[in-house]
Amino acid sequence: MTERPAAQVLSGPPAAAALLDEASRRAARLPRPPHLALVRVGEDPASVSYVRGKAKKAAEVGLSSHVHALPEATPQAELLALVAALSADPAVDGILVQLPLPAHLDPEPVLRAVDPAKDVDGLHPANTGALWNGHEGLRPCTPAGIMALLAHHGVSVRGQRAVVVGRSALVGRPVAGLLLNADATVTLAHRATPDLGAVTREADVLIVAAGQAHLITPDMVRPGATVVDVGINRVPTGDGRERLTGDVHPDVAQVAGALTPVPGGVGPMTVAQLLMNTVIAAERQHALMPEGPGEHVR
Ligand SMILES: NC(=O)C1=CN([C@@H]2O[C@H](COP(=O)(O)OP(=O)(O)OC[C@H]3O[C@@H](n4cnc5c(N)ncnc54)[C@H](OP(=O)(O)O)[C@@H]3O)[C@@H](O)[C@H]2O)C=CC1
Numbered sequence: 001m002t003e004r005p006a007a008q009v010l011s012g013p014p015a016a017a018a019l020l021d022e023a024s025r026r027a028a029r030l031p032r033p034p035h036l037a038l039v040r041v042g043e044d045p046a047s048v049s050y051v052r053g054k055a056k057k058a059a060e061v062g063l064s065s066h067v068h069a070l071p072e073a074t075p076q077a078e079l080l081a082l083v084a085a086l087s088a089d090p091a092v093d094g095i096l097v098q099l100p101l102p103a104h105l106d107p108e109p110v111l112r113a114v115d116p117a118k119d120v121d122g123l124h125p126a127n128t129g130a131l132w133n134g135h136e137g138l139r140p141c142t143p144a145g146i147m148a149l150l151a152h153h154g155v156s157v158r159g160q161r162a163v164v165v166g167r168s169a170l171v172g173r174p175v176a177g178l179l180l181n182a183d184a185t186v187t188l189a190h191r192a193t194p195d196l197g198a199v200t201r202e203a204d205v206l207i208v209a210a211g212q213a214h215l216i217t218p219d220m221v222r223p224g225a226t227v228v229d230v231g232i233n234r235v236p237t238g239d240g241r242e243r244l245t246g247d248v249h250p251d252v253a254q255v256a257g258a259l260t261p262v263p264g265g266v267g268p269m270t271v272a273q274l275l276m277n278t279v280i281a282a283e284r285q286h287a288l289m290p291e292g293p294g295e296h297v298r
């Protein structure tokens with residue numbers, strides 16, 4: 001299973017740096033630094049670390065941010081009141097409620113309480129509707145980040161057969177919508193899909209967001225395909241520590257034409273796109289025209 005050269009690495013950090021550069025430049029043109037409100041409930045270690053990373057990157061590119069850390073036992077009404085207050089506050093440009101929420105909280109009403117114009121996660125029904133209709137709106141960060149990553153590395157999806165494994169509101173569904181808007185022919189696969197490999201082998205562009213370590217093996221990939229690995233799985237290393245691994249088996253690099261690594265692929269794009277979305281929200285709030293159309297509004 002050699003002969004072929006190993007897949008081109010679709011590296012996240014350089015693409016993220018380009019996006020962050022643009023966000024920083026556009027933020028500097030605004031009357032005040034864009035402000036991002038990060039809402040976190042409880043102490044889930046992954047969420048604590050993601051939110052900290054987002055706040056740190058925000059500061060690096062000249063955005064202001066605040067982490068609203070609420071206790072695990074926060075009642076639904078209290079969370080809704082905070083999100084409503086942030087939505088009404090003219091000093092706040094972007095609001096992100098870190099998911100998943102603790103089990104006693106229903107995310108749907110919380111996402112609906114975010115002003116769609118400040119919904120930098122792109123999860124309000126007004127923004128998901130705009131995405132599926134191909135209208136302007138704020139796009140979910142990971143899906144928009146994936147499109148920016150592909151564009152940065154010169155991969156065009158127009159006319160390509162795209163398969164998305166996973167149908168979550170956060171990743172699978174919206175990335176399918178963005179691929180469709182970019183003129184790919186799109187298939188969504190999920191747990192009820194019989195013979196997953198037969199479906200994924202049809203893909204010129206394969207996006208995997210299942211949350212199952214090494215679900216995609218080399219036999220499931222068309223030779224030369226572009227493979228985007230969204231999965232973030234924590235696996236024990238045996239010495240009591242953990243490492244991150246994706247949904248795609250490392251041997252897929254011997255078959256694919258191009259492949260995103262984990263870590264260092266989609267993850268950094270998610271954070272960069274969040275900050276870009278915050279700048280876009282602030283620009284629209286200040287009624288300034290963005291410099292150009294750009295992929296992120298498609
Ligand atoms: N890098 C990044 O920036 C980000 C990474 N992630 C990571 O991406 C992964 C997916 O996240 P998310 O979408 O939120 O996860 P969810 O658990 O919400 O959704 C997983 C989806 O994958 C499908 N799926 C799971 N197992 C299989 C299988 N064996 N065969 C076919 N389909 C399967 C599920 O199908 P069904 O609907 O039928 O149950 C579901 O639609 C996770 O590892 C997450 O940590 C998430 C967000 C950002």
Ligand SMILES: Nc1nc(=O)c2c([nH]1)NC[C@@H]1CN(c3ccc(C(=O)N[C@@H](CCC(=O)O)C(=O)O)cc3)C=[N+]21
Pocket residue numbers: 049050053096097098099100121141142232244262263264265266267268270271
């Ligand atoms: N409302 C909401 N919006 C989200 O965008 C959201 C969310 N909830 N909940 C959880 C997922 C997950 N997510 C990631 C962000 C950054 C990395 C990231 O930076 N990953 C690095 C590695 C980080 C590390 O080493 O731990 C990488 O892949 O290189 C990963 C995953 C955003 N999510």
